[in-house]
Amino acid sequence: MKPVLPLLLFILIPVSGCIERFYPDIKDYENMLVVEGSITQEHKPYQFYLSHSFPFDDYRAEKESGAIVEIEDNDGNKFPCHEKKKGLYESSPDEFTGRAGKSYRLHITTRDGLHYASDWVTMRSTPEIDSVFYEYREGDLRADYTRLQGIQIYVNTHDPSNKTFYYRWRYTETWEFHVPYTSLVKPNADVCWRTDSSRNIYIASTIGLSSNLLQRQPVVFIDNSSNRLAIAYSILIRQYSLNDQGYQFYKTLVENNQATGTLFDTPPSQAAGNIYCTTDNRIPVFGFFDASEVKTYRLSVKRENLPGSFYTTNGYDFCRLVEIPEQDKEQLNSYYRQGYQYYLRYFNSQLDKWMVILVSEANCIDCTIDGTNVKPSFWPY
Known part of the structure; x- marks a missing residue:
């Protein structure tokens, strides 16, 4: 049995070493324009988001502002998209609505003079x-x-x-x-x-x-x-x-996002989009411009x-009420510094004192902080 121990050590050491975290020193990255957006047959504004890729250790995408964004159809008409906020561009439904069977492409001219264009795409019909x-x-x-x-x-x-x-x-x-x-x-x-x-x-x-x-x-x-x-x-x-091209683009994104980040993962591959820099084809750009009918179901x-055993949080497990004598200013101020909000004041006849009740968060008593109190027109209940 003596020869077995060295063999086991030889196997276990490399395996345990492979699961150690590896933090690469990434100093360079490819700064490229990122384009998100598509058009449908719906009579509404079509939105396009322009931003830039960012380093591995950063989470802030720089928005591309001041660009000229246009949709061109196969009749030679061009329809402008107006910047609504930094990096967000919208078409006007009064000027343009997509139609199945027609072909379109996207044009972008950035403020530094670079021109980008997509392939021509024909708006496809979509089954119900x-x-x-x-x-x-x-x-x-x-x-x-x-x-x-x-x-x-x-x-x-x-x-x-x-x-x-x-x-x-x-x-x-x-x-x-x-x-x-x-x-x-x-x-x-x-x-x-x-x-x-x-x-x-x-x-x-x-x-x-x-x-x-x-x-x-x-x-x-x-x-x-x-x-x-x-x-x-x-x-x-x-x-x-x-x-097929659009499916492969999104499929690659899904596969890259599902990777766990270990050395055993398949290396991420570049999703091949359909937008290119026509000023200089060596300049990379990431995105896919698409045109498709959309069908909906509510x-x-x-x-x-749902089953009686089903449990779900109400979303307000953190909410607390505290009751403090009004004259105890030090304790009141302590809770205010913690973010508690004034809720109500009442007279406690048993204690012969005015009491103040505080609530731990403002959204514990005001739902409009997290939503709207206007019932949606489609709401069935």
Whole structure:
């Protein structure tokens, strides 16, 4: 048995060494223009975000301001996009709306005189969404050996014309929430709604399937770590069609984002976009300009429709009330310095003192800090 020990040491030492963290000294990076935006058939402003890539150890993307952004159609018409805030450019729906079957390309001229243009893209038709539904389930096992609960949103869709093989989804979600304490000075501040949009990439392909049909396509998992499912929740799914180049672009982004950052990962690859610098083709640019019809489907769910064992936070577990005699200025000031807010004042006849009640955060009594108290027009409940 003596020869076994050296062999084990030889195996274990390299393996344990491979899992040590490695912090590379990255001094140079490629500063490139980053372009985000697309057009649809919807009669609304189309938005384009212009920014720059940033170093590995920085998280602030520099916005590209003062650029000239235009959409050109295959009839030679150009439609300007106006800068609404730094780095954000919008078209005017009164001047331009996309149409399926027509071709478009994007033009950008930066303030330093560089011109960028996209490939011509033809706006594709998009099949209708057959249905959207949810199923209650538990999430994956986490590091603390617990599992999040929630609902998995699924999409069913197909293309009877057999022309669409690549799909992309985005969503806008809205949920109702209630604050734990009612404001005594601001009316209608205890029930609100909040809206957010998808940030991840959701794509799928029917290539290789026996039919051009997607059934039970998972889109997003809504878990109980927030108050989204505490009262009522509504999600608007937006479905787009992609061409092969667009699908490969987003697929590469998904694969790069899923990498865990270990030495065993496949090295990240450059997502090949369709926007180029025409002033100097050696200057890199990152982005993909796309044109697609969009089809939508709304799904809503109330907390009472979920299993009785389902638990979700109300989002205000941090809220606290403290009661302090009004004359105790030192203690009052101490809480004020901690961020507590005035809630109410009353006379305690048993103590024969005026008392002040403070609340730990202003948004514990005012829901309009985190949302709006105007019920959305589509709200079903």
